[in-house]
Amino acid sequence: MAKAQRKKASKKDLIVQKAASMFREKGFPATSMRDLAESVGIEAASLYNHIQSKSEILQQIIFRISDDCNKQLADLDNAGLTNLQKIESVTRFHIQMMFQRFEDYHVMINEWIHLEAQPLADFISQRRNYVQCMEGIITAGIKEKEIKPILPYIAVLTILSAVRGLEFWHRSQKHYTAEELEENMITYLIGGLKA
Amino acid sequence: MAKAQRKKASKKDLIVQKAASMFREKGFPATSMRDLAESVGIEAASLYNHIQSKSEILQQIIFRISDDCNKQLADLDNAGLTNLQKIESVTRFHIQMMFQRFEDYHVMINEWIHLEAQPLADFISQRRNYVQCMEGIITAGIKEKEIKPILPYIAVLTILSAVRGLEFWHRSQKHYTAEELEENMITYLIGGLKA
């Protein structure tokens, strides 16, 4: 019984993982359940023994990584870091998510519009909170003269979207190592914030 | 006859404009020709008197703005600017495209994957050239000590994707003016490059 459940769970995991890969490659609406079934190696109808609907898969992909991002940000409260160090930590976290969980991160960032009404509203509100929390850190950093005066909103948008550029590295020739790219982006983004 | 042609051209323009708006909002695959026809005010079948196919519309939207970006970059050659000034000029251009031609710019950046094989290959190769050209300017700027040493590839990716962050400003509450955002982003991105 325990074994059967483990098997079932891992088949569902496989489906979600393949889905993330296909949603990233072709986008959510352009990926059919038949395509997905084929890449898993079963018939389309059989998918529904493991998942409830196409959009449930999208939700799972997006919220499991979005939750991790929120957790990392929340954990900074008690870490005893300066404001600038906190921003660096968040930035590194996003860069590493982009490298280590490329498919999931990409789907979250590019396919969230296709969430259904309620999860969509949840996601948007989570993200607004996330941005506001980062803005708060930057505002505090400016007040304490760790960070040079800049519109906090712009700093946050710039950092969070800059990371998306690394997607092209992932696609194309990999001339550079992940560490090299991370350090250079940190130098640029965090160096540009220092007071 | 001239008048009839003008009329016909402007109807096609209307279709393409409405399409850009809907592709931005819902994505290319999730936008149906029936949706588009309704927003134009005609039947779906009637669209085909003005356009050849759904994907032709996408091509038009993407390449007319992509061409303008390439033109701006090419025009910098004879402008007598320093390398850093050239990068600033490119960055400002993208920020302004984001504000002034929001729908088109957004579609280019987010929906290019849905181009058909040949136009897709053309777009990818254009973009690779664009990135390499910017890398060349930054490399030259580093050599001449205008720009601080940083991986040029990372600088280009960071600048080009940072601009995408402004999309959220466009969506949500508009607490700031376009000028304010542009100047702050330039301060951050170009200030962070100065040697």
Next chain:
DNA sequence: CCTACCGATCGGTAGG
């Protein structure tokens, strides 16, 4: 620019 319609494909269900 419309009515009428095509074949293909979609997400998903029934029943075993």
Next chain:
DNA sequence: CCTACCGATCGGTAGG
């Protein structure tokens, strides 16, 4: 997990 199939919708065409 499969076969068989549902109603809905897709991009696009014929013919006027």
